[in-house]
Amino acid sequence: MSLIESGAHRRALRTLLLVWMGLLLLLAATASVSFLPWKDVHAAINLAIAMAKALLIGLFFMNLRSSSTLSRLIAAGGFLWLALLMTLSYLDVWMRGVK
Amino acid sequence: MSGNILFPPAAALEATRVDHLFYFLIGVSLLVVGGVGVLLIVFAVRYRRGHHVNRKWRRSHRGAIEYTWTIAPFLIFLTFFAWGAKLYVDLHSPERDALTIYGVGKQWMWKFEHPGGQREIDELHVPSGRPVRILLASQDVIHSFFVPAFRTKQDAVPGYLTSTWFTATQRGDFHLFCAEFCGTQHSAMIGRVIVMAPEDYAAWLERERPVESLASRGRALFRELGCSQCHQSGKTDLAPPLEGLFGREAALSDGRRIVADENYLSDSILYPDRQIVAGYEPRMPSFAGQIDATQLFALLAYIEVLGHVSEQP
Amino acid sequence: MSTIAAPSYLQAGHTLRTWYATSDHKRIAWLFLISMTAFFFVGGAAAVVMRMELVTPAGDLVSDETYNRLFTMHGVIMVWFFLVPSIPATLGNFLVPLMIGAKDLAFPRLNLLSWYLYAGGAVFVILTLLFGGVDTGWTFYAPYSTLFSNSNVVLAVTGVFVVGFSSILTGLNMIVTIHRLRAPGMTWFRLPLFVWSIYATSLILVLATPVLAMTLLLIAIERIGGIGIFDPSMGGDPLLFQHLFWFYSHPAVYIMILPGMGVVSEIIPCFARQEIFGYRFMAYALLAIAVIGFLVWGHHMFVSGQSMYAGLVFSLLSFLVAVPSAIKVFNWTTTLYKGCISFTAPMLYAIGFIGLFALGGTTGLFLATLAVDVHVHDTYFVVAHFHYIMVGGMVMAYFGGLHFWWPKMTGRTYSERWAQAAAIITFFGFNLTFFPQFLLGYLGMPRRYHAYPEEFEFLNVLSSAGASLLAVGYLLPLFYLARSMLRGESAPVNPWDATGLEWQTSSPPPVENFTTPPVVTQPPYQYTPVE
């Protein structure tokens, strides 16, 4: 099978494997965060890990690493706009009680 | 000022202030947009096809022109913003000694309660010359308290409290509208605001005085609803005592400190787990959906009275 | 580049199937045009009944319940079934490939799917009408829409949900097309401003509409299953609904103006015989409006109980977004300077657009001014503001564009006289209808009122009188355009002597748009003002 024959493919395959293992490691990490002390930062750690996972999937599985600038811009755009929605909505909700 | 076909009566301090801002906006807009309009017409006429005029034009300094009319409008807009913001902030900063009247929007009527317990429907009596704060709640959907003569408007939102305030200057009857669409009879949810001389208002209060004040109804409720089982004066084991709470800063378990105003109290009663008092378990049940807006106001009035009771150590 | 007589897209097949199963962007544009015109008149009929009701202070013509359903259906239909798709899905669909020198959109069959989704949404809206309408206002505010209304909210919301996906697909198609299918030499800064406007609009369509879809979905779920997200008794926050709704709907108002700006930017240079003033600023301004437009939604919530600080931020940003609009108005005006102006019907509409948009936009500034908005929020001042922009601006631009490209789309000419008359009647009818509403608003007449205090009667009568004139202005084109279609003289390739690739192919264009693939060597709008 050419998949295994070509050297480039073997390397690509190895990258994917590594990424997959990385993802599972991150999953294990996030699942075990609850056993750590500092309860206040668990949510932040978990969010950061989720972002790392999403980044891995985006860069390697979705190939953003070697995509055109246009694709990257569009991919980033979606998240950027979501950030706008969240930021300004939360600005209201969290400042509502403040005098 | 009484109303005419262009302007409604201006019967409160705020009304005149808003009108002045409005005149300013109109003036500037007339200047700029009027100017643009005039140019539009002049160009259209002068450069119409078949009219022999000099059409040579070297478009030099183009960038400079464009930057000018990018920045200049923005500076003008900033003045609009600043003036509007100033008044808006004032509108959100009621004077400390304002008279608080409780208003409830309900499909399709306005109910008001004065601190003495006087109640009225679709009418609101207020004294002139004194800041009046209307604390608003809604029983069902969103309504909006709108008195054009005062240039004031505030939505009444189910689930939490909002407020607005004004100082009426002119005696008389003025329209009270519901400005937020609230269902079939939205346009019938109208009433009057009656601005009276302070003496007349006092007399009116006296005439309407009920047996019970708002706070004493609140006290009764406090017992009926079982609040007093946990909140006992001087005891801190089950729940924080509420004496001296109103107007003080409350320390929350997540480290925030919030001034215990009506909104905080209302949240504490309706959604206790939104803010948990430092040192306590979130054990208080939510009363959302169990008490109506009028009862909520009675409880608030009572807790407010407790606030003036001597500070417990 | 001249064209040899290839069969036009209109001759490419005459069976019904060649229309409803077509993937030709030009035919799909017609599918949209026809269905949207129908909805415009349905929405207009609702407005006519409303204006009749408002002639007298008492609510005597229709019941309060009916009135509420009328303005809701009017708003829903006019916004989602007429104005949002109006220019993008008709003129945009027809012209973008022509203007950039492409054979079709990037995804022709997706384009057809857009129309079917539109039609699917339309079915739900018609069902809503048949079952008695919906009474929440076009804004569907919770908790009224979720817990209290007993009208057909779920049906209506489903209709809008479905038509939203039509918007998204159109936007997606346009973005990819403009990025990837430009003819050789058609660089970004050689694009006609109309294409830029459709591009900016598409960004909004794609990024804002999904939020509306989710919001409406939540409304439907809440009504069916009681999910509690907007229900205060479960701890839900009604203002959250407003945030989500306006996150879509404020950008959506720019969906409803940017394409109009694009159309006007084509018409003005052509009939002033002059290059557009400040092309780059014009293009950047379109993008700036689209992007900054996402940051101002909270100006609809100044008295909603929103945090005061949020109010301040949203007000400031609202002024920021007005700057690029100001640039555009100034640049259009300057384009006329030392031009050689002929007052054809499209030009009359375009000039009308500038004036009415400037007025509507300026009153938008009044609304963005916090303390003033506190007074005029939810009054007829707001109603006047948005009709000035949406009807005085966008609908004018739409009619202008339709007349401008009519010869290209149909291959026929229309009666210039009648068209000029209609434009002028519309202009005066419009002002008579909506100017009094500014006064009503400042006087304090709340909107969505079925009956009102007597002192507002005079201005309301004026407004209703204007609406009848306006109706005439809108009905006229139906007749002379129909006549043109049936018996009009055939139009030359380039009747206005305009620049732009679309004017270089035959009228109407062949199926493949161009018989020889075009190559672009010039920036747009190379006009000279000498007679």
Next chain:
Amino acid sequence: MSATAFQESQPVSREEPIGTIGMWVFIATEVLFFGALFTAYGIYRHAYAESFASASHRLDFMLGTINTAVLLTSSFTMALAVLAVKARSRRATIAALAATVVLGAIFLGIKGLEYSHEFAEHLAPWRADASFAFGTGSAAHQRLFFNFYFAMTGLHAVHLVVGIGVVVGVSVMTLRRNAARVERLVEGTGLYWHFVDIVWVFLYPMLYLVGR
């Protein structure tokens, strides 16, 4: 890995196929579609932290974690399918696609198992009863959490079902046509599949790890 070596198999022409761009735009809209719900969730998660935490403890942490692993693995096999189709290996492509479908189905199966427990415990919105309250916090807000849980995972599941359908369709086409002709399809489908996976990557901590 050296850039040149990679290029032979995966032409880094900066111009992707037009369908890929289209898919990315579609994904951006999907981000905002789910994003609206996430925004809403964030507000209540912040306001009712206590209730959300105690409600979250009622979810099956074990099954949720396993499911995350399953879905991440399915993304991996999907990526393999793309690699295989680029190498023009039809058999490997189909094998990888089939694995993806199977993993997707396992995910749905586990999800269904969780749902059935939760139905039995009367946690679903329309079956919630008076005995809802557990742990600390308010019953109403715990219900709110569960409503979010069902709305978010439900919507995600719908996307996954669509994804499985598309992958099955693409596999059938791969069987019929040669690999070169389905390359873009596989790639586009892959993007969608990974996106659905990313949604879950966020749902997992947002739902299963609250207050842990």
